[in-house]
Amino acid sequence: MIKKQFTHPDDEINRTRRNLLKLAGPFTLFMACPAYALDLFKMIDPDEKSKDIQRAKTIFEGVGSIATSATDLDYKSEFAIGESLALEGFQRYGLPSKNQLVQKYVNTVGNAVVQNSMRSDIPYYFVVVENNIYNAFACPGGIIFVSSALLKSMNNEAELACVLAHEVAHVGHKHALQAIKRAKFFEGVGKISTANMKGEEGKKFQNMIGDLQTVLFDHGLDQDMEFEADLSGMSFAYQTGYNPEGFIRVLDMLKQKEATAVKEGSWFSTHPPLTDRIQKCNEGMGKYPDAASLAVVSNRFVEYRKLL
Amino acid sequence: MKIKCILALFGFLFISTAVAANQPPSTIWVASDNAKLKADWKSSSATLAEVSKGTVLSVLAYQEKWYQVKLPNGKTGWIYRGKVSETEVQKTQGKEEGGSVGGLLGDLSGSNIRADNTDSSRSIRGLSPEATEYAKQNGTPQVYRNELDKVIDRKVSPTEIDQFLKQGKIGEYQE
Numbered sequence: 001m002i003k004k005q006f007t008h009p010d011d012e013i014n015r016t017r018r019n020l021l022k023l024a025g026p027f028t029l030f031m032a033c034p035a036y037a038l039d040l041f042k043m044i045d046p047d048e049k050s051k052d053i054q055r056a057k058t059i060f061e062g063v064g065s066i067a068t069s070a071t072d073l074d075y076k077s078e079f080a081i082g083e084s085l086a087l088e089g090f091q092r093y094g095l096p097s098k099n100q101l102v103q104k105y106v107n108t109v110g111n112a113v114v115q116n117s118m119r120s121d122i123p124y125y126f127v128v129v130e131n132n133i134y135n136a137f138a139c140p141g142g143i144i145f146v147s148s149a150l151l152k153s154m155n156n157e158a159e160l161a162c163v164l165a166h167e168v169a170h171v172g173h174k175h176a177l178q179a180i181k182r183a184k185f186f187e188g189v190g191k192i193s194t195a196n197m198k199g200e201e202g203k204k205f206q207n208m209i210g211d212l213q214t215v216l217f218d219h220g221l222d223q224d225m226e227f228e229a230d231l232s233g234m235s236f237a238y239q240t241g242y243n244p245e246g247f248i249r250v251l252d253m254l255k256q257k258e259a260t261a262v263k264e265g266s267w268f269s270t271h272p273p274l275t276d277r278i279q280k281c282n283e284g285m286g287k288y289p290d291a292a293s294l295a296v297v298s299n300r301f302v303e304y305r306k307l308l
Numbered sequence: 309m310k311i312k313c314i315l316a317l318f319g320f321l322f323i324s325t326a327v328a329a330n331q332p333p334s335t336i337w338v339a340s341d342n343a344k345l346k347a348d349w350k351s352s353s354a355t356l357a358e359v360s361k362g363t364v365l366s367v368l369a370y371q372e373k374w375y376q377v378k379l380p381n382g383k384t385g386w387i388y389r390g391k392v393s394e395t396e397v398q399k400t401q402g403k404e405e406g407g408s409v410g411g412l413l414g415d416l417s418g419s420n421i422r423a424d425n426t427d428s429s430r431s432i433r434g435l436s437p438e439a440t441e442y443a444k445q446n447g448t449p450q451v452y453r454n455e456l457d458k459v460i461d462r463k464v465s466p467t468e469i470d471q472f473l474k475q476g477k478i479g480e481y482q483e
């Protein structure tokens with residue numbers, strides 16, 4: 001028995017009409033809540049037999065990815081961006097300091113403030129790189145760089161904790177991702193996998209990492225993001241038990257060095273004017289009337305600083 | 309007489325406002341990982357329970373930098389101020405893969421700085437396949453990939469952080 005090889009045009013039209021009617025529900029729901037719309041697709045076509053419905057689902061998922069933007073990427077994708085940027089960070093700012101004790105010390109101080117941060121459910125990695133530029137920056141996903149010059153210029157652990165907390169705040173607020181949310185790469189990409197690291201998509205990914213480098217290494221983030229990270233970071237340090245004024249001391253120190261220091265690729269060129277930051281942070285200190293009674297920890301810090 | 313009454317009224321209002329402002333909140337939320345419920349308002353007192361981030365607590369009293377609180381299960385004890393928030397905190401789902409649970413760090417909490425010999429014996433987790441692909445496409449020299457491997461492989465356990473804070477007399481360990 002030979003099965004029917006073709007369908008009547010009227011059948012085809014009716015089937016399309018039926019599917020269009022079926023899609024009306026998910027489309028309306030999609031406009032209000034994309035996640036529920038995708039669930040509705042499962043209800044309409046539980047066995048995933050209808051090619052039309054499945055094609056529409058794929059399109060909806062793609063549109064959903066655009067609508068959700070870079071800041072809604074899953075952690076794995078965010079971390080892949082962070083790792084790629086970190087590779088560029090080493091090439092730009094130098095290799096990590098060889099002293100493993102210093103690396104572990106900085107990693108421990110950083111992770112102590114992470115416990116009191118807004119996004120403590122992801123792992124963070126802190127690394128000191130050998131460089132004479134006063135700089136620190138955070139890659140998406142939680143890889144945080146601090147230069148040996150900046151570390152050497154600090155006087156106590158509270159200052160270090162505050163600087164690291166500032167960077168932790170950038171990761172928590174997803175500032176870097178916000179800065180590149182319009183990158184072409186994110187058009188139609190909800191997740192990053194090796195599949196979209198090749199060919200045309202791969203080029204877009206590389207361009208996006210290039211954009212991130214321009215933002216974090218050269219132009220800097222939006223000034224409001226920096227002020228937000230300043231105040232959030234002081235709050236994380238305070239919650240941990242460090243005197244948040246340590247952050248203002250670091251800014252004061254940088255202000256003194258500003259005239260003679262290398263500006264390119266440093267906190268001097270990528271961050272708002274120090275005077276503005278100091279003023280805003282001083283205003284923020286009003287929230288911490290007992291700050292002076294909190295920990296500063298000079299001796300331990302100096303012991304480790306000597307190892308650099 | 310009238311002036312005295314008005315002044316007394318203002319005085320009463322001022323004191324009431326000041327007292328209200330210093331009153332501890334009735335409800336607080338655990339805002340930190342690794343928060344402990346203590347038997348007394350001192351870090352050296354016995355730990356009664358570990359309380360997870362986002363747990364709602366009823367405040368019974370406030371002493372120094374410590375809240376006396378009641379947990380949803382009825383257990384009471386003391387919790388350090390730095391571990392809580394007066395605004396609601398979302399419960400955490402636990403660390404993402406690769407989280408700081410390894411406890412592989414050398415002893416930083418002791419009084420002396422000790423060398424860590426575990427680095428060379430550890431297995432390297434390696435970059436994600438995506439970052440590896442990026443490095444391949446970009447021709448990133450192997451030395452940078454190896455260094456990033458090492459960075460991602462470093463982990464600090466909550467216990468080590470706790471000991472580190474204790475040694476530095478930081479937060480709840482401040483004397």
